[in-house]
Amino acid sequence: MKRWLDQAETAIANHSDRINAINIFPVADGDTGTNLYLTVRAAARALHSYHAGHDPAAPADLAQTDVGAVLAHAGRAAMEQARGNSGTLFAVFLCAAAEPLEGHTRLTSALLAAALNRAQIRAWSALSDPVPGTMLSVMEAAARAAAAVDAGHNGDDSNLALGKTLDAAVEGALGAVVSTEGQLAALEAAHVVDAGGVGMLLILDCLRSAVLGEGLQGELLDGLHGYDVQDPHIHATMPDDDGVEVMCTISLSPLNAATLRQRLDEIGDSVIMSQVGNAAEPDGNYRWRVHVHVPDATPAVALIRSLGHPSELTVSELAIARDPEPAPASSSGHER
Structure with missing residues (x-):
């Protein structure tokens, strides 16, 4: 798991510029690559600190051979520091994938299929208005392909069986990425595939590489529309999107969580809410990661504060890339 997330961090860093270039859905803000990179980096660094014994958030009795427990620790770190739609959905994916792996010391074909299925279901349910033709479809296709081969x-x-299932998952994800162009009108008009879907495909190929001890598939992205290095930054020609992205982590009761989701749906879109961990706090509340796009931050922030005390609260203009693009890191495979 540590090797997987390390490789994913490097791969997304290498590809962040091209992923940003084709990022036009749900808003053309050209930051999907950056958001994914920062979220994957948070997960990878959590495992570095955990294995070095420097992470106070890691339970002292957590067995390092428990694949699910290790991955859940990385997932919680990713969730707390998730950025944007794509980063938040990847964090949800990571946390959910860890659940069927809990208590197991090695990955098998059946466990992989169960983990991918749990992850894609949770990712679809985290969004109030999930849309096909995005990284959700890529997650789902990978899970379905893995399940079919595992059966x-x-x-x-x-x-050997695990390797065949991993191959199928990546192949299914690739097919789904190619299909995204025809599933969303904005992508079809721009003649590009979905940016988040490409990022998810890269992450899954990194999992295959890490588990099997094989190199990344350098030709994996060949022919994807809009992804050649000479292609323009599509998002730069799109009109600026009005509004802001509001994100935070907050402890809420189940009732208040449902209330917050409903009211955010009324005032904004791209609403994502997912629990950070499964355990209730002593007061019965649960920690949630919240993401929404709204025309104006003030009503959304006031609503959030009326229900709890948010942490990691950020407000970002949708028309501006929020972070400098990460410097490419050298790695074998997937280089552009």
Whole structure:
């Protein structure tokens, strides 16, 4: 898991510029690559600190051989520091994928299929208004492909069976990325594939590489529309999007969480709410990561503060890329 997230951090860093260049949905703000990179980096660094024994957030009795527990720790860090739609959905994916792996010391074909399925279901449900043709479709396709291949293994828990399931998941994800162009009118008009979907495809190929000890598939992205290095930055020609992105982490009761989601749906869009961890706090509340696009931050922030005490509260203009693009890191495979 540590090697996977390290490779994913490097791969997304290498590709952030091209992912940003084709980022036009749900808003053409050209920051999907940056947001994914920062979120993956948070997960990877959490495991570095955890394995070095420097992370006070990691339970002292957490067995380092428990794949699910290790991945859940990375997922919580990603959720707390998630950026944008894409980063938040990846954090949801990571946290959910960890659940079927809890208590297991190695990954198998059946566990991989279960993890991918749990992750895609949770990601779809985190959004109030999920849209096909995005990274959600890529997650779903990977899970379906993995499940279909695993079903033919009849319980085979060998590494060979795992490798075939990983191959199928990446191949399914690639097919879904290609299909995104025809699923969303904005992508079809611009003749590009979905930016978040490309990022998710890269992350899944990094998982395959890390588990099998094989190199990344350098030709994986060849032919994707809008993804050649000489292609223009599509988002730069799009009109600026009005409004802001509001994100925070907040402790809420189940009732207040439902209330917040409903009222955010009324005043904004791209609403994502997902629990940070599964355990209730001593007062019965749960921690939530909240994301919304709104015309004006003031009503949304006031609403959030009326229900709890938010932390990690950020307000970002949708028309401006919020972070400097990460410097490319050298790696084998996936280089442009």
